[in-house]
Amino acid sequence: MNQHQELALGFLTMAESYRKSAHYLTRSVDENLLTLRTSAPIDQLYAHSLELSLKAGLLLAGCETSQLRSYEHNILKMYDSLAEGTEAGLIRTAERNTRAKWRSFLREARDTYRLKFTDLGLDPNSDLSEFGVYDNATIGGEIPIPRDQIIWLSKRHAYNGSLFRYHETRLDSRQQISAFGLSTDVVRLSSSFLGEELETLIRRCLK
Numbered sequence: 001m002n003q004h005q006e007l008a009l010g011f012l013t014m015a016e017s018y019r020k021s022a023h024y025l026t027r028s029v030d031e032n033l034l035t036l037r038t039s040a041p042i043d044q045l046y047a048h049s050l051e052l053s054l055k056a057g058l059l060l061a062g063c064e065t066s067q068l069r070s071y072e073h074n075i076l077k078m079y080d081s082l083a084e085g086t087e088a089g090l091i092r093t094a095e096r097n098t099r100a101k102w103r104s105f106l107r108e109a110r111d112t113y114r115l116k117f118t119d120l121g122l123d124p125n126s127d128l129s130e131f132g133v134y135d136n137a138t139i140g141g142e143i144p145i146p147r148d149q150i151i152w153l154s155k156r157h158a159y160n161g162s163l164f165r166y167h168e169t170r171l172d173s174r175q176q177i178s179a180f181g182l183s184t185d186v187v188r189l190s191s192s193f194l195g196e197e198l199e200t201l202i203r204r205c206l207k
Contacts (some may be wrong), residue, residue, distance in 0.1 A: 004060070011052045011055050015199055018052065019049040042188065044164035046195065047073075049195050050191060050194065057090050058082055061086050072158065073157050094198050099146070106142075107139060110179075113133060113180035
């Protein structure tokens, strides 16, 4: 293993720790074990995790450490550079696998939600779309696009030292999925799915 590969592995180790910390905090908030007045700490952990994974990918693609510094915290620039470089397959595969995870997550939630209506005597094979029980084709058309969440994170993570670290009063919004009884933060779950996929794929290349 050369110096670039060793550094990339170090980045991945840190990325995994940041991602798991973000996941733990998210779960603690969702289960009312922890109250946060702002989502910034969780967003910062996910953003930094992705930044480290992407830098590991860029090292794998031959990027020099001096070049890495020029990206600063611009996750989108890193993401697009990796997508257009010699290791473009990493991004394509990570995106495909992330969308597959979203598909499974939403279908499972739909199937659980459907039981509420079938328990009332409705035919489980009937069209229940009027009750918000959508078919696979509809779900497939609404699956979040990973790069959109990278854009959202990057705009805030790269701005003025990171809006996740330094407070600035401003209006903001984030994508949520409210279907099948869910209230799911798209940025967080996409970041978790995508980060895990990038870590796995890059580690595989480093072996």
